[in-house]
Amino acid sequence: FGKIGKGEDTPGLAVYDPGFLNTASTRSAVTFIDGDKGILEYRGYPIEQLAENSTFLEVAYLLIHGELPTQEQHEKWVHEITFHTFVHENLKSQLQGFRYDAHPMGMLLSSVGALSTFYPEARNIHDPKVRHDQVVRLIAKMPTLGAWSFRHAQGKPYVYPDNDLSYTENFLSMLFKMSEQKYNPDPRLAKALEVLFILHADHEQNCSTNAVRAVGSSQVDPYSAVSSGVAALYGPLHGGANEAVLKMLKRIGTPDKIPAFIEGVKKGDEKLMGFGHRVYKNFDPRATIIKKAVDDVFEVTGVNPLLEIAQELERIALEDEYFISRKLYPNVDFYSGLIYEALKFPPEMFTVLFAIPRTAGWLAQWLELVDDKEQKIARPKQIYTGDRQLEFVPAAKRW
Numbered sequence: 001f002g003k004i005g006k007g008e009d010t011p012g013l014a015v016y017d018p019g020f021l022n023t024a025s026t027r028s029a030v031t032f033i034d035g036d037k038g039i040l041e042y043r044g045y046p047i048e049q050l051a052e053n054s055t056f057l058e059v060a061y062l063l064i065h066g067e068l069p070t071q072e073q074h075e076k077w078v079h080e081i082t083f084h085t086f087v088h089e090n091l092k093s094q095l096q097g098f099r100y101d102a103h104p105m106g107m108l109l110s111s112v113g114a115l116s117t118f119y120p121e122a123r124n125i126h127d128p129k130v131r132h133d134q135v136v137r138l139i140a141k142m143p144t145l146g147a148w149s150f151r152h153a154q155g156k157p158y159v160y161p162d163n164d165l166s167y168t169e170n171f172l173s174m175l176f177k178m179s180e181q182k183y184n185p186d187p188r189l190a191k192a193l194e195v196l197f198i199l200h201a202d203h204e205q206n207c208s209t210n211a212v213r214a215v216g217s218s219q220v221d222p223y224s225a226v227s228s229g230v231a232a233l234y235g236p237l238h239g240g241a242n243e244a245v246l247k248m249l250k251r252i253g254t255p256d257k258i259p260a261f262i263e264g265v266k267k268g269d270e271k272l273m274g275f276g277h278r279v280y281k282n283f284d285p286r287a288t289i290i291k292k293a294v295d296d297v298f299e300v301t302g303v304n305p306l307l308e309i310a311q312e313l314e315r316i317a318l319e320d321e322y323f324i325s326r327k328l329y330p331n332v333d334f335y336s337g338l339i340y341e342a343l344k345f346p347p348e349m350f351t352v353l354f355a356i357p358r359t360a361g362w363l364a365q366w367l368e369l370v371d372d373k374e375q376k377i378a379r380p381k382q383i384y385t386g387d388r389q390l391e392f393v394p395a396a397k398r399w
């Protein structure tokens with residue numbers, strides 16, 4: 001607790017909780033996490049079952065609507081998403097105006113924000129039909145914007161969506177198609193991406209979701225709210241850990257260097273990136289699922305020498321008292337960067353690959369916010385630490 005304001009005439013006491021470590025900012029029925037038991041559920045369904053048996057678009061429907069679709073609802077949903085994948089040509093011109101080396105996350109966040117100007121009706125957030133249309137547009141267009149940001153950095157022409165393909169196949173086509181011929185991605189790669197998208201679709205009140213809710217609480221349109229989520233994800237403390245894992249593995253270089261590296265970690269020289277989690281203290285359920293996807297991807301792309309280092313590092317750490325006593329286990333980022341590299345993504349794209357599926361979670365949480373009659377504009381209190389009631393002396397007399 002802290003006193004609000006300095007001096008005698010202060011309005012009272014407030015809870016001081018930087019980063020909301022112990023303060024619930026909202027009530028939510030979207031995602032459940034039990035960090036001690038390693039449980040992650042979307043709308044009550046365990047992540048393991050969804051990753052094994054569902055598709056990203058079905059999971060997106062579940063997050064958004066709160067229940068699984070009937071066959072008819074599913075067909076309509078997939079049809080709607082598929083036929084909103086194109087973006088306005090003027091938005092393409094906007095993307096083309098970026099520097100050749102523009103970071104794809106910077107391009108993504110500004111183009112998502114720019115979408116609001118193409119759909120001015122989106123400001124009418126109290127109309128359920130309007131809300132639905134923007135949700136569909138955002139989920140549909142994120143892969144297009146993400147893929148075009150990637151092609152831009154490579155100096156390659158943008159590839160238009162291929163609506164005969166599934167959500168992840170189409171994304172791979174827009175990323176990697178090199179000729180006029182139809183691009184047919186390896187189904188094992190499309191499936192691995194599908195699993196990664198499901199794992200990243202939501203994670204309750206993380207930094208970017210909190211940003212979407214805070215900005216959304218001003219009743220702004222969903223494009224502007226989601227662009228604030230992309231901005232939050234851009235930060236290295238949120239979306240950047242898998243890139244750090246990759247750099248660490250490259251630095252270690254060969255398996256024989258692992259014991260010395262582990263000793264350095266134990267001495268406190270550095271952290272073992274991709275290990276440990278603020279919420280999951282026994283295991284990260286997403287890490288277990290991702291390990292299966294690793295095998296599928298490397299079957300197609302051939303084994304990467306970094307995988308051998310990662311596996312050996314994990315084996316040694318899991319048997320070491322330092323990591324056991326501190327409950328440090330691999331998190332989702334330990335293997336995701338390896339998969340992305342095997343798929344030939346440059347590290348700057350890793351966070352884009354996070355933002356695309358997380359859009360479904362952001363929107364589910366945004367819809368919940370808009371429907372919540374008790375929701376107030378996000379406006380936390382502060383504990384004021386500055387001066388009070390100073391006498392202002394004009395510049396002419398001060399200098």
Ligand code: ACO
Nearest residue numbers: 238241265271272273274275276277278326328331332333
């Ligand atoms: N390597 C070595 N030691 C570690 C690691 C690690 N990766 N993580 C925690 N520790 C140690 C700490 O030094 C501390 O040791 P001490 O008790 O001797 O001081 C102890 O374990 C407890 O750690 P905390 O920092 O209290 O744990 P916290 O919950 O605050 O941190 C975090 C969690 C930030 C994820 C941390 O484990 C970490 O930095 N991991 C590496 C980065 C990483 O992989 N981030 C991705 C997280 S997943 C995601 O964002 C999608």
